[in-house]
Amino acid sequence: MTEWLAAVRREAVAAARHIRPGPGAMLLWLGLVAGLSVITAFAAGSEYFAWDLWLARKIQAIDLAGFTRATTFATELSGPDASVAWFLGAVGGLLLLRRFRLALFMAAATWTHLIGGSLKLLVDRMRPSPELVERVSLKERLSYPSGHTEWVVGFEGFLVFVVWQLTPNRLIRYLVAGAWVTHIALTGVGRVDQGLHWPSDVLAGLLVGALTLSITAWAYLASQRAAMIARQGAARGASVLAETDIPRERTVPGN
Numbered sequence: 001m002t003e004w005l006a007a008v009r010r011e012a013v014a015a016a017r018h019i020r021p022g023p024g025a026m027l028l029w030l031g032l033v034a035g036l037s038v039i040t041a042f043a044a045g046s047e048y049f050a051w052d053l054w055l056a057r058k059i060q061a062i063d064l065a066g067f068t069r070a071t072t073f074a075t076e077l078s079g080p081d082a083s084v085a086w087f088l089g090a091v092g093g094l095l096l097l098r099r100f101r102l103a104l105f106m107a108a109a110t111w112t113h114l115i116g117g118s119l120k121l122l123v124d125r126m127r128p129s130p131e132l133v134e135r136v137s138l139k140e141r142l143s144y145p146s147g148h149t150e151w152v153v154g155f156e157g158f159l160v161f162v163v164w165q166l167t168p169n170r171l172i173r174y175l176v177a178g179a180w181v182t183h184i185a186l187t188g189v190g191r192v193d194q195g196l197h198w199p200s201d202v203l204a205g206l207l208v209g210a211l212t213l214s215i216t217a218w219a220y221l222a223s224q225r226a227a228m229i230a231r232q233g234a235a236r237g238a239s240v241l242a243e244t245d246i247p248r249e250r251t252v253p254g255n
Contacts, residue, residue: 032211033211036211039204040119040144040204043123043125043144043200043201044124047125047129051199052199052200053132053133053198055192056198059199060134068193070190071190071194072194073186074183074187075186075187075191075194078149079148083155086156086159087110097166099166106158106162109158111216112151112153112155112208113150113151113154115150115211115212116145116147116205117147119144119204120142120145120147124142125142126141126142127142128143128195130195135194144198144201144204145202148191149205150205150208150212152184152187153184153205153210153213154208154209154216155209157209157213160176161217188206
């Protein structure tokens with residue numbers, strides 16, 4: 001039993017070493033948090049930045065055939081109703097495939113809205129004024145960060161990660177990733193073109209989504225490695241325990 005406990009302890013130490021975030025992940029998270037913190041601090045004290053107004057007017061001045069239609073369609077795909085459909089389809093599909101761990105983390109990827117929603121309440125920045133830019137709607141109030149952008153990056157980004165986990169086909173992987181990047185670009189530009197966000201709102205949504213996506217993906221991979229090491233440790237511990245429990249031949253004293 002002592003040998004078995006020692007084997008289990010060694011495996012636990014190995015598991016902890018393998019699931020710790022590496023220096024690359026830590027630097028990425030620190031960079032995203034630092035960038036988001038700086039933008040948030042300035043956004044809390046300013047209705048908009050000078051470059052916000054300049055860039056927003058440049059985007060609204062774009063006169064290309066199909067531009068407005070494409071950006072509007074992209075933003076509708078990341079709106080509240082579509083987001084529910086994304087969630088139910090992604091999580092439900094993974095449950096049907098019996099990929100329960102992926103389904104759990106797919107559901108957890110919605111925490112990107114928890115972070116974004118908290119920042120909206122904290123910063124309390126108003127939507128762009130219709131006196132400064134053209135707006136398609138005057139109903140929505142809080143602007144920072146862009147919830148559409150954070151959802152496309154954070155939640156849909158993890159869906160792309162799931163596809164990469166499930167299929168080794170490079171063509172499918174790159175097509176899905178390309179569609180995702182296109183959706184991010186059209187959604188961000190579209191929210192500015194509609195006058196519902198400043199470019200800095202979109203940038204903040206991008207940072208929120210990237211932060212939550214990277215953490216969720218790392219957590220999934222770490223849990224997968226931990227489960228694999230735990231299974232290996234249990235098997236080795238059972239082997240050690242079996243060896244220690246082998247009955248020895250009894251010596252029968254002679255008559």
